[in-house]
Amino acid sequence: MSTANQSWAKRNRMTITPLLFLLPGILFFVAYVVFPIFQSFNISLYEWDGLGEATYIGAGNYQELLTDRNFEISLWNNVKWLVLYLLAIPAGLLIALLLNQTVPGIRLYKSLFFFPFVISQVVVGLVFSWFYLPRVGLLNALLTSLGLESINVLGDPTLATYGIIAAGLWPQTAYCMILYLTGLNAVDPEQVEAGRLDGAKGVKMLWYVILPQLRPATFIAFVVTIIGALRSFDLISIMTNGGPFGSTRVLSFYMFEKALSEYGFRMGYGSAIAVVLFFIMLFFIAYFLWSMYRDEREARR
Template identity: 35%
Template sequence: MTTRPLLKPPLRSPGVQRAQRSRRRFRDDLSGWLFVAPASILVLGLSFFPAVWSFILSLQEWNGFSEPEFVGLDNYSALVTDEDFAAAVMHTGIYTALFVPMSVLAGLFLAVALNRKIRFIGLYRTAIFVPFVASAAATGILSTYLFNPQFGLVNNVLRVLGLPAQGWLEDQTQAMFVIALMSLWGQAAFTTVIYLAALQDVSPELLEASRLDGATPWQSFWNVVWPSLRPVTIFVTIWQTIGAIQLFDLVYTTTRGGPLDSTKTIVYYLWEQAFRRLEFGYGSAVAYALFALTLVITIGVVLYSRRRGQDAF
């Protein structure tokens, strides 16, 4: 019985093969872009267009009804001599200086405490994260009742302990600290989750080796765990700083910038100028000043961390 030889497919030239690979690559790229196009258009529409329009508004004087009047950089130059804006920047800086270190340290402490194999650890981790998903408005309203000078729970506890009641949100010297505590209750969960994920990546062999070498728990943490957490710390510090600079919701639901404008932040001042006084051009200039401040802080921290060899991005 004779067998017929198998016919080999004709060899294609290298040029034809390259053309086929290029067509396949183009089809794959096109399919990918078609999948992401709706989301990309939505993101661009909700970010790029408002940013451009806000910049154009910052060069104009407009109350939302009359014809816009081009004023150039007058709105920006007015910010330099605006004492209310300077006060808002100072209040935002005070809040940032209070909130960011507390949130980072609280998140680190809670993450170390939750990085253990104990019973119901999943329940504890869930309970820590619940305040983060709660509405900031609900947090502000609840905190208002807790820190009410007349019938608030905190002052009632102080009275039972024989301590003097405090003014809290009605006291100029205490209001911003109370708002920082409110933010800490909701935002510490974020840093806890980030630190907890980083702690679970630390090599158990290194920790065991340090124990065998006679290191104390503190020495093991400082010399083994902490070096791996430094990039994470830079990231959460930048993230929490950006969030602190943009504080608005808690101020709006609690003090409305009071007492005596002691809690008026940059974003609240922006809202007041744009939507209460209808000075949309000036409010847009405040928004771009806030953007510039955030960008400078972020770039400064990133450059400093890279010079120290601790990249976080």
């Protein structure tokens, strides 16, 4: 290596060193995330079964989506997931505030609330499927003990989606709780003390002193919760397999049905659904990134 190159490397080693460490991760990200995204865009313009010759149809798959009743149901169910799944964030915050205390046995309570996060989504789906069983499930046992009629949650098209969302909220709330517990450990005690001196107590202390310091945790909770709501495939597959009568389908599950299951093998149509799902995710993530950037810029002024 020439002297000029050596001197350039020395001058820029603080920039080069972290980039070299990041390079393997960046290459994997490009190969397994960025490239498949562009590949999905390309495949969505074709009619293709995944094996034979692809036929270019332009925006034909997207035009078909506009008149597809199953796609409409899946999209509406994703809206339900998005709205109701966000309940995990305030629930996680409330539990974190309750657990952020110095009382005997608090570690045991934290472990119990943390438990849903470490178990598999498949296990969660099976547990709630047993919980919702029409005759011998715990839910109906409780209802009948109270003198109420039993209900078939997963067999009722109007209730099944909400039953699956409730199952998903269990581990998602635990994850948000972990984020907020970590954030609460980083709260500046001097700001808390200053708030007390100014007369802030209870809700005022939480709103004006604690929550502003929890913005990074809230941002992560929002992004992860939205992504989790939009890719809610595993619970649906385990609990209802899209039924009854296709009423619990979401975009990710409908994409799988069309592209990879025995009902479809339409890779182009499945890719078009994936593109729509990608833009929905991109919209929400871009919005939260912009909101966070705007708040930080205003804080510097």
